[in-house]
Amino acid sequence: GQSLEQPSEVTAVEGAIVQINCTYQTSGFYGLSWYQQHDGGAPTFLSYNALDGLEETGRFSSFLSRSDSYGYLLLQELQMKDSASYFCAVSQAGTALIFGKGTTLSVSS
Amino acid sequence: EAQVTQNPRYLITVTGKKLTVTCSQNMNHEYMSWYRQDPGLGLRQIYYSMNVEVTDKGDVPEGYKVSRKEKRNFPLILESPSPNQTSLYFCASSFQGEETQYFGPGTRLLVL
Secondary structure (H helix, E strand, O other): OOOEOOOOOOEEEEOEEEEEEEEEEEEEEEEEEEEEEEOOOOEEEEEEOOOOOEEOOEEEEEEEEOOOOOOEEOOOOOOHHHEEEEEEEEEEEEOEEEEEOOEEEEEEO | OEEEEOOEEEEEEOOOOHHHEEEEEEEOOOOOEEEEEEEEEEEEEEEEEEEEEEEEEEEOOOOOOOOOOOOOOOOOEEEEOOHHHHHHHHHHHHOOOOOEEEOOOEEEEOOO
């Protein structure tokens, strides 16, 4: 079978750093993506890792370890607007994209 | 403006009354897909299409149909809706082999 595990909730304060972990079990793995979704809105693409290592995009970074079937999203210098749900998703052969259940991040002042 | 559009955005219907949710993209993407989102369950893929006339089942295809007669359109059809299909539906598209999927604004469906 295939599954993705990520924490359901994370809380942090403005200016802090938070890490959202994702472990996956799937066949035909191509890469790990991260999406952000504000309440009621459409998911938007944040980052993608196909190879092991760290990808940095501004305040956000994403990491992948294929041997450990593990990745994480790192958010730095947290802002109130970062309060949202974050989904990891695995790409499989044929471009099917399987999403985790999402992590709700709450940032307080 | 590059975008994915869905219609309707909100729909209330009754059990058994056939409905279609339209999805259209103007980015010439080969790949299109439908997801449903339910509280605590995340996004679950219903169907996807890798190109015109090529469709395949996702994780939760029961009770849904799709068609891909044109590259830009990928309608979702509920032949006989039931209350357990009450959900928030998203259409998405991307270039084949690219990881960035672009999502539509969502369609909130309530089946009574």
